[in-house]
Amino acid sequence: MNVLYITANPKNVDDSYSLRLGEHFLNEYRRLRPHDKIEHVDLFSVDLPPLDKDMLSLWDKHSDIEETHTNPFVEQFIQADRYILVTPLWNMHAPSQVKAYIDQLIVPGKTFQFTETSVEGMLSGKKMIHIQSRGGIYSEGKLKGLESANSYIQTIFSLIGVTDYEHVFIEGTSTYPDEAEDRLKEAKESAKQVAQRFSQDQS
Template sequence: MSKVLYITANPKEVEQSFSLQAGREFINVYKENNPNDEIIEIDLYKENIPLIDPDVFKGWGKLQSGKGFEELTDAEKTQVGRINELTEQFMEADKYIFVTPLWNLSMPPMMKAYIDTFLIAGKTFKYTEKGPVGLLENKKAVHIQAAGGVYSEGPAKDAEHGNSYMKTVLNFIGVTDVESILIEGTAIPVPGPEEIKAKASERVKEVVKNF
């Protein structure tokens, strides 16, 4: 049995979002194919996702200096403790499904904040004399991203920093089995939403088979 994290970062309703609709189709098909797996859904716009702020840095600094967790202030305990919970949850999972829109050439800020909770030196990667090394092995990930334009090819290709960043982050921590489902051109009149959704559905069914 695998533990799967289904992580979404979009404040819209499912019916209003190309990425969330594709994500919901993916997770429904996955459940049918893997009924015994544990699936944990994380809506980043409804969860407490701490930012790396002064309390976090102060708390981390105290812990690194040898102080115990009980010596942190209440604010530091709250922030650092929640980040630790999210880090451990991420490390314990076997598979990850990330669902995001492409906003302003990147990803929603809540996804970046969430990434900051699991990109932790000494836990998901380590520094060595030969450079950083990922510590998470034998895990899989899928990133579902919808964009108003076309960024996988053409003149705007180098401007895309959503899916490219996600793959870089995951590879950095050792998750090298990463598939992308890119839903592009949602703001372009042609070919239109129905054809775009149909194409996305085909890609979902293709990827979910081996996930």
């Protein structure tokens, strides 16, 4: 299997709850599938150009832009079988680099195709896990429903056919700093359980 480990955090691993949780998951996955090829994509270390007119023209069904017009990010993404996406929650959403990366991946004729009435994803049979850190509590209470990053990520990747999707998160690291390490320990246990499912071959 080819696995993309995609991170979106400029901090050092030791200073980031999302990266610490992501590395824990990755190590567990490596233990379960030691022969898989894992490629790291650091979204803070790559050049993510904005959408240009040629890329946008691909969305026009009558475009005269060749279907081969593409970019290295989408080709790398298509070749992978599994995706591990690690993000923090900033200002109730993912870092802007995540959106810029996604804009490179949602390409007609590459990751989805138009039908007469809708669109059809072309990457079915692949798996994704989103590993996320959140400083506040968004799973319940007054902030529940205000976190929009995970719902967006799940929705946009389902558009291109990646519907085998799981979400592991640690939250409350800023609201309850004295509890952060205990919360990380609990999240690591959840990640370990998800890694068991994530490592299994498709039935």
